[in-house]
Amino acid sequence: MFSSIFSSAEAVSYTAGDIIVCSIVSVVLGVLIALIFHFVGETSKSYKTSLVILPLLVQAVIMMVNGNLGTSVAVLGAFSLVRFRSVPGNSKEICGVFFAMAAGLATAMGCLVFAATLTIVVGVIFIVCEKLFNGFNTNQKALRITIPENLDYTSVFDDIFSKYTKKAELINVKTTNMGSMFELKYMIDVKADINEKQMIDEIRCKNGNLTVICSHNLQQGEAL
Secondary structure (H helix, E strand, O other): OOOOOOOOOOOOOOOHHHHHHHHHHHHHHHHHHHHHHHHHOOOOHHHHHHHHHHHHHHHHHHHHOOOOHHHHHHHHHHHHHOOOOOOOOOHHHHHHHHHHHHHHHHHHOOOHHHHHHHHHHHHHHHHHHHHHHOOOOOOEEEEEEEEEOOOOOOOOOHHHHHHHEEEEEEEEEEEEOOOOEEEEEEEEEEOOOOOHHHHHHHHHHHOOOOOEEEEOOHHHHHHO
């Protein structure tokens, strides 16, 4: 049931039909993985597009080295030397990348049924875990607040968060402007039908009218 469609695991000779079938399955599984991540939480369009393409790319690399896993891993590892000027993803996004790579690896080896089964099983587990731990936070946003260094950030915004959010988690704190200011990054789950402008205005009253950025995710907030 989970055997490869190729006749031999060594010195594989791919036909045009094999490549087309594997490529179609890779794209379909990539779309399914992207839909899973779209369903469980806020992710950027570029990230979901990457999840669709990644299984096909992994499959292509492995097929180019004739199914040699050692060589293919070395080729894929070379891409880790490329450094893009972007914000590192969170653990869920990194998990999605490995998820898509595993699907592409399975299709490249011709184990199409195994690849489909793996995608469905891992996807179901991912959705169940997201539901249990986070409850499908569809209103989750990233909030970046700049405050002066003399302001105690540990609880200064608690009353505002209790009023406008279901949950607020401090993700990161760093100094800016030669150490004279703090930049706070929160992940918040806002309540339904709130006035976002009013929430930001109340925050500005406490942070001395310094920068406040509210975005769908930390990557978008960092880009602003």
